[in-house]
Amino acid sequence: MKSKRPAIPYIGWMLVFTIVPLVMVFYYAFTDSKGHFSLEPFRNASVYSEVFLYSLWIALISTLICLVLAYPLAFSISRCSERGQSMIVMFLMVPMWMNFLLRIYAWVLILQNYGPLDMILKTFGVDVTLIGNSGAVIVGMVYEFLPFMILPLHAVMGKIDSSLIEAAQDLGCNGFYVFRKVILPLSVPGIISGVTMVFVPTASTFLVAQYLGGTQFMIGDVIERVFQSDHNTGSAIAVVLMVVILGFLVFMNRFGDKEAVNG
């Protein structure tokens, strides 16, 4: 039996900074301001159901765009030489060395009215508002979380033996069928972890919408705002979000197991 002693500091950390706050959130969610058990916070929280659905919608769209962008990129990276692979992966990581907020500010600067992109489009006679709408939020989300889609996909695809691709060609697969019958099924685990790693944070993140989305906040922002004045309602929204995300994770894992068995 392996010793569990090395895990003690981590367990202590978890207890103090994760379990206890979580218990507190649940406590607040199910009590009223006087500390009595109550479902009042959830009733109050239902006001934000529209924002909630909007957030899930934005998260879904952002995740799909990330997947579509990352998949071919990850595949071509995985077919590069080892040196090339680590180079490209490093370049993907470079933006992550910068602060999250800075990156969002950069997008504000690019997209703002009379900003560089706006001016370029205007010279071509295109007059659109680039910032303060869902599109800008999605752009920000995709930019923030694309590496989290590419990396797990690349990790899985790098393990696909090129002789499997040759074997498929040898047995009569053209390019499309090689993808459909070999590469896609074998990369399902990467898709699942990529989707999870992008969807979960995009659904719950805050600040991106505040800076890029104008008046349209996302649920993360709402939790932040509400929590400052009303712990109970804020906690209730957080609990609902947590349950939805947990449900999503369970669904994704089920889906993954099924894929792995049936192919």
Place this chain on the structure above:
Amino acid sequence: MKQNAVVSLKDINFKYSNEVILNNISLDIYDKEFITLLGPSGCGKTTTLRVIAGFEMPQSGEVYFEGEKINDVPPHKRSVNTVFQKYALFPHLNVFDNVAFGLKLKKMSKSEIEQKVKQMLAVVDLKGYEKRPVRALSGGQQQRVAIARALVCDPKVVLLDEPLGALDLKLRKDMQIELKQLQQKTQKTFVYVTHDQEEALTMSDRVCVMNNGVIAQIGTPEDIYNEPANAFVADFIGEANIINGIMLEDCKVRLLGAELDCVDKGFEKNQPVDVVIRPEDVEVVAPDQAKLNGVVEDVIFKGVHFEISVRCQNCLWLIHSTVSQKVGEKIGIRVDPFNIHIMEKMFLNPTNDITTEVYYSDKENNTTTIRLEGVEVTIPDTFYEEGKRIKICLPPDALYIAGDGVGHLDEVYIESVIWKGEHNEIILESDERKWIMQSDIDEQVATYVPLCFDFKKAEISEVSADEK
């Protein structure tokens, strides 16, 4: 019986980043034959197979399939199927789906696919394994699945790339026989790649021995063994005593100081040749009854025969005999004339002579530096004035391969390694010339090594400027 070629290769040249892999390969593969591409690693056998399968595009030359040029036909449209070296089974599919993979693409009906897969699994002895995941199979079973997957598509030609390489010896022997039977049963053309000469001799109708990107010899296993075309083939197939000899006249060769009768003709007078004698063709007789004498150094019992090592002058002979000999005893060696195989040397023996101008010299340290293929080489304990022309004669044993990876000449290509009784005779090729080296170490053919010179063994002399 087998005149119509299914696959023909014509003057195939293949380079991989300036390295010649296939050098003008031409090969006809006949219908329903079991042909083996045999050679050491790096000889181009796998590349040849991949050219036929369509995974590699030769830079020049044509590939024909039943008379039609198929250079531009992609792999998935060729009527050949491959059994890959490490099987390349699809890990996400079970045995049935792996075997059915090719059939499903052909848009066959479900029942037809099922029937064919079942039939094929029965042929390879895997009945009842349909639902198993391939990961749960042993190496031999995975091998069978890979073979079934290729055969079920009913290709004209099956390509097998060292399919038994990963199996243990016992299983490999069984599978050799099974594969041969399978080929006869299914009446398909098998193109088999291996570096194992025994495997090649056991299974093949014809063997194509390859070396350094060229075909050294094509023939039946008997031909290849009994009448090897050159010293490389003799060395690679079975065991052989390969000794440097000199052809005195037709049917007379000088070998280790003795004149022996042979049956080969048509060589020039005093032409240096390779003499090949199989260990089982050597007769042990009383010392006064033979022209060659030697002392028994070692006797090993091998079951069917004794393997006897005999030192004859400075050459170690390998003899297979059913009669044992005493170690240390003097014996006579006799070989029947028709068992002495005379072969032209593959490379006219290169010399290691270097004639060059002194690049600079250092009186104080007593060194002389020359330029060799763009590299400065310093000769210690020798002094010649700058600009003087000198000739350096290096005997074969003055060359060696740098163990620490830093040689006088880096990246020298090993062209051939042949055991010549006592040493390996290694032919090397640098950018501008060939070298001959003696070594006791088995070097790997077709690799690049750093070459060093031991100038203590060299003879260095000054030559006049106009002498070449």
